[in-house]
Amino acid sequence: MVERIRLFSQHVFFIVFMYGGRFGIHLGSALPCFSCPFVQGCAGHCYLMALQRTHVGFQTAFEVFFSSAFVHVLWPFALFLILFLPLSKLWCAWLCPFCLFQDWITLIRKRLHIREFSMSRQVRNRLKPVKYILLALLILIPLAIANLGLHPDWGLPFCQICPARPILPLFTGNVSNFHIDMTNSVTIGFTATAMILTGVFLAGIFFKERFFCVFCLLALMHLFKKLSPFRFEKNVHACTGCGNCEQMCPVDIADVHLEKGKNHMPGAVDVLTQDCLGCMNCVESCPVDNALVFKWFDFKIFSSSRQYMTRKWSSK
């Protein structure tokens, strides 16, 4: 049931984000999901672009950071927080268009009966810092352009290599982002990297569910999770340690399964990790009543139940 509602939500928001601009919907330039600005007629832009831009992002002279004009940099950030905080990680698995694209590819793989490749915990842990390194570069490169004279073709560094840039416009019939720009060495470097990465991610998404989400820079949201009323809690005393949650997780999060809490802590422990997409697959597959709970303030959105799990798996 929850999975169906989620799929329905993903498809509705895919249509809204990808084509909404054609019907006069504009949700601003600070969306916490991959609503790509390179899609003509999209309903809003991913916040990562605003972060890299001049005037509203970090491609701004240092003097501006200490002037009243800094409000232009703060405003998209404030808008990002306003949009992100109520829904938190639900943006990923319930609204993000690129997440749905990955789900479609996974569906094709499953239909073809091709096995997924497994990623060990060690590899996953090694890959965790990659997104934060990219995030740091995304801020430092625009700063260097504005203040240290770095070549302006380094502008929008993340957008230039983001696989969503060539892939998402395909859904509006636009194939123009599949090229190498021979204008100069910087453009050749960026566009060649973008094409190779797009190839790598297409293969990765095919062989591994939500492969792109491992590197998604919007994990930046996680830094502000404490401000959000959205909570994902585990009752460590109720958990039987069956490991269903880890096995059902599209991004193989082990923390929910392994979290034991500390002796002095109450039973409910926050298990919303940086990689969590909020898909609720783990809650659906948990056989213990109220062992896993998604909450909005103190209101239970969805909690695990033996009856629900039995009904779901017996119907499959």
Add this chain to the structure above:
Amino acid sequence: MLLDLWKYLILICVPVIGSFGPFLVEARAADHTFWNKDMLHLEFAQMKKHPNGQVSQTFIVHRPENQTDKISVLFQENQRPEVYTVPLDQNTFSIFADKPSSIRLFVFTRAGQTHHVVHTDMVLFGKSRSLALRTLAKPSEAAVLKTLPHIFLVGSESYYWHQTGIPLTFSLKTQFHPLHPVRFHVADNHQIKPLAADTLNPLQFVYTPSHDKQLRQAGSTAVKHNTVFTCLAHDKKLYHLAYTFQLHRSRHAFENYTAGAIALAGGFLVFAGWVIKKRKTPWWKE
């Protein structure tokens, strides 16, 4: 007797020379040697983003020789009817914008019987709460714009990002019919080139700027400035008209789709091959 002879000579010669006058003016109008020192022209100088969010564009004015009138600088914003004037500080002036503004700028003066008019369009992406300082032109000054002959870039209201390799069409707006066939020239990297007239409309001229190596090496926002100019003769007056425009490097001319497809396929195959080679564990569900 001698005095009478002079009278006759004057009586005969003045109309003869007078009748040649327009042809002399016309001959002057048909060439392009007046470019540069004889002509009023504009140079785009620094565009600056100010800490308060306003954006300014500074211009340098190159005065014509023997200038007799003061130089007037008038502009309109976002196709609104209000006309603003900008004071000239020696040979420079700046236009400020507090919001995204499409600016239509005219600079004009007179040198004897020669009228000089330079026109340009640009977009300034200001974003500020403090209003840019503007001075409304007097109605008499503003009225001049309605009759001012000028060159304009066709479609410049709807598209401002002009690129090398893409044809630009220029045309002429006048209240009179010039005495001679109109010819346009362009000053591009200190070279003067004639523009080809449109086959369907002799008053429209097409110019395809060639790709520029320096622009390619510079960033995507780098610009160079070209000037299209002409000289018209009418009613024993000369009109030196110019249109200065900013040119960016081509966005799409150097895109190689074959190389893109090869890189994409390469990335896909290498990673897919690596996954297939390394795969050890079965998918749990199957």
